[in-house]
Amino acid sequence: MQRGKIHSIESMGLVDGPGIRSVLFLQGCGLRCKYCHNPDTWQLHGGKEIGVDEIMKKLRRFQPYFGDTGGVTCSGGEPLLQIEFVTELFRECKKENISTCLDTAGYGFGNYQELLEVTDLVLFDVKHYLAEEYTALTGGDFSVTTEFLNAVRKSQTSLWIRHVVVPNITDSEAHIKGLGGYIKAIPNVKRVELLPYHTLGMEKYSVMGVDYPLKDTPPMCKEKTKQLQKLILDSIS
Template sequence: MQKGRIHSIESMGLVDGPGIRTVLFFQGCKLRCKYCHNPDTWEMQGGKEMDVSEIMKMLKRFQPYYGNTGGITCSGGEPLLQLEFLTELFKACKKENISTCLDTAGYGYGDYEELLNYTDLVILDVKHYLSEHYNGLTAGDFSVPTKFLEAVKKKGIPLWIRHVVVPNLTDSKEHIKGLREYIKAIPNVEKVELLPYHTLGVEKYKVMGIQYPFNDLLPMSKEKTIQLQNMLLDSIS
């Protein structure tokens, strides 16, 4: 039986997909986003080792709370880095009629075909829609999430898009217009959400002895984020 490394578990998540959900935060991430608030999830060797049967036992205990819409959401870190374990877990969930949601930046490797056969919803964190800016923001390769998105589009899986709005970086009207065009080309998007940049993770960097890239940057205004969200949604719908 596959074993995975889990950073933490939230038993009653309300913002990680529809309904009440158990959220598994996977350990490990290859991206180094400049605004990351969970640097403690980066290393693959951290977290707690768990097998699928252990997790299923817990999920069945919580299942009465899920109702018709709730279920499990696998987040991170980056769940796709533990692809075989994630696939086995989602397969087991579908046998028990537990709804599956994958919250991801799309930054994994391998063939996603089997995993997506057991995935009800994908929440995709779009870091940036332009290759050169994507690399500058995440130190990652834009072709990696692009490949994952193509697999999701091919399967026609319902998709929620999330995008962090960072002051002076991704908060201009021009940027939002570009994001709108990027999203318009994706056929299976059900929801789009802009998230304001915050500084809640800064303390973790100090504790871990890591330099925080955006040291002098103030949190994003929630009011401006709402304005940009309205502008984005008006032009998509």
């Protein structure tokens, strides 16, 4: 069986998909988002190597808590960097009626279709909807995440969209309306959630000896985020 590099496991998470879920934070990410709060997940060679069979044993123990809506979520890092592992894990979960959720920025490579066939829900982290701004914010290639999104469209897998609102970067009404137009063109979106930028991960950069790109950016106002949440929902309705 496949073995994966796991940063950490949250036994019963409440914010990474519907219901109560066991959340696997996988090691490795090809993006360097300016507001990333998990820089300790960047390197693929970190974390603990765990086999699918061992994880399934853990999930069986937690399964009574999942109820009708909970299950397992693979997050990161970027779980698509370990796509063979996640695909095998989700395949085993489906055999035992455990709901599967993929929390991703869509930045990986591999057989997306095989993975999406055993994925019940995708939490898709939209970094930016414009290619040039996407690269400036993440250091990544917008075409890579677009390819993944096209695979999700083809598979018709249900999507929850998430987007981090950062002061002076992604918090303008014009940006939110543009994001709404981008989302409106995606047919299988079930939910859209704006997340306020926070600074809780800054200490990790200090410990790692890495400069934090947004050290002068304050946390996003939660009340303004609520106003923008209403704006985007109005723009896609």
